[in-house]
Amino acid sequence: MRLGLSVPKMNAEGGADGGGGPICSSREGAERFLARTAGKALLLADGASFSALLPAAHLARTVSCLFDGDAAALFALPEVGCVLAAGGADTLRAARLFATLRRIPCALFPASSALDGVYERRFPAGGELGGIALTRGDVCCDLACISDFAEGYSRLVLARLALFEAKAKGLMCRTPFGGRGYEEAFALTEGAADLSPRDIVLRNARLRELEADGAPVGEGAVLMQSFRAAPLPALRAERALSALYYAFFLRGVPRRYRVADYRARAARAKVPYAALCIPAEAEYAARALALERVRGELLTELVHLRSFHAAQLRTVRALGAEGAPVPDLSALRTLPERAADGLCAVIRDFGLMEEL
Numbered sequence: 001m002r003l004g005l006s007v008p009k010m011n012a013e014g015g016a017d018g019g020g021g022p023i024c025s026s027r028e029g030a031e032r033f034l035a036r037t038a039g040k041a042l043l044l045a046d047g048a049s050f051s052a053l054l055p056a057a058h059l060a061r062t063v064s065c066l067f068d069g070d071a072a073a074l075f076a077l078p079e080v081g082c083v084l085a086a087g088g089a090d091t092l093r094a095a096r097l098f099a100t101l102r103r104i105p106c107a108l109f110p111a112s113s114a115l116d117g118v119y120e121r122r123f124p125a126g127g128e129l130g131g132i133a134l135t136r137g138d139v140c141c142d143l144a145c146i147s148d149f150a151e152g153y154s155r156l157v158l159a160r161l162a163l164f165e166a167k168a169k170g171l172m173c174r175t176p177f178g179g180r181g182y183e184e185a186f187a188l189t190e191g192a193a194d195l196s197p198r199d200i201v202l203r204n205a206r207l208r209e210l211e212a213d214g215a216p217v218g219e220g221a222v223l224m225q226s227f228r229a230a231p232l233p234a235l236r237a238e239r240a241l242s243a244l245y246y247a248f249f250l251r252g253v254p255r256r257y258r259v260a261d262y263r264a265r266a267a268r269a270k271v272p273y274a275a276l277c278i279p280a281e282a283e284y285a286a287r288a289l290a291l292e293r294v295r296g297e298l299l300t301e302l303v304h305l306r307s308f309h310a311a312q313l314r315t316v317r318a319l320g321a322e323g324a325p326v327p328d329l330s331a332l333r334t335l336p337e338r339a340a341d342g343l344c345a346v347i348r349d350f351g352l353m354e355e356l
Contacts, residue, residue: 022139022205023198026109027055029140030084033107034059039081044074044095046087049111052145053086067091071123074098082106085137086145089117096134097123106137111145113152113201114234119208141201150321152200153192154234157312159207160189161238162218164245164301165343171294172287172346181215193311197319219335219342226331232321235312240327241344242306248347249299254288258351265348269337277340279349287346332356 034041034056043053043064056062063080067087071094080102085095086109096117099106108118118139123132146152163186170177188203195203211217220237227233266273279287313324333356336348347353 022141023143023201024140026052026086026140026142026145029107029109029138029142030056033082033084033105033138033140034061037082037105040078042074042077042080042083042098044083044085044087044091044098046091046111049087049091049109049145052109052111052142053084056084067094071097075101080104085109087111092117092137093120093123093134096137097132099137100132100135106135107140108137109140109142109145111147113146113149113197113204114155115139115141115152115201115204115208118205119212121212139205141205143197143201146197146201147320149197149200150316150319151232151234152204153195153312153315153319154232154238156189156192156195156200156203156207157308158218158220158224158234158238159185159211160192160305161241161245162216162220163189164298164305165218165220165241166216167301168245168249168294168298169341169343169346171298172290173283174286174290177216181210181213185210185215191308193308193315194318195315200319219339219344222339222342223331223335227328230325231323232316232325235316236325236327239309239325240329240332242302243327243329244332244347245343246299246302246306248352249295249302252291252347252350252352254284254291255351258354260348260351260354265334265337269334271337275340276337277345284349288350291350329356 030053041056041062043057043062044067045053046067050066057064063078065077069090074094075098082104083095083099083106085092085106088111092108092110095106095108110118121133123130123134125131163182166177166182169175185207188207192203220241223237223241224233227236230236262276262278263273266276332344335342336345336353339345344353
């Protein structure tokens, strides 16, 4: 099947000769995929993202469908031999779920430079379809079809803070951190500035793979959802968390006689009280001692991370973002309950989250 372009020979990383990884034009990606599949092809897209699939839409073997948010509705469609999906995370996950259950190949054309929905191992929990293992799809990132490079860059900044959080928790709570995935994620995010759109996409692609394999995601991924209606939610989450972490390691002292009202906090966050991880007295004491032992090291690293804030703002502005996101610390109030294994839960256990 030809769409009117010659197809470059692919290298071992899935990109065209000369490098590039998942980056290619939508036309090239669709042409390669359709050349090795048979039967009817489903073109699934959300809103404006359908333009990425236009090169294939005119073919007699394709069936087009706009995704309305209901993954179950896809199974009422006619039998197809493959699926090509373009759009955001929900659309890509739905296409992968459909391909998994129908046992057909899929190709993914992300509309976001953060590449959410592309590399997750399982469909999000909840409902009858939640938790199902997802098939891997062919990934084609067309830079001309991606417009939110500032948000993709912000995700790199937030991912670096997640590594700091994993280290802080590891040193204070004696939980494991580090390893090859951690080190590679560190190399991808440390001091990143003035990145090109291509670099942003490639780094996010590798980070999403590492996170799917167990690299730290951090409580910032949960907090980010509180800002999803505002521009640059990842950068807003990073700024709010780094401000809290800085205050904690600079002056935070465990308040032994100020115990958090865990039951009230669970009710306010609308999570089951039984889901909270409340430390025993011995664990609390061990964490308090560890805090004083590692405070200086962690504060030094945090100051280092915060020193990049001005450069990061210049980068997101150069990528098209307007204004500087102001951290909303009120969004942190219920984070310890919504991200029970995060660093904010440790801060809460020390009685230091009650005045937010």
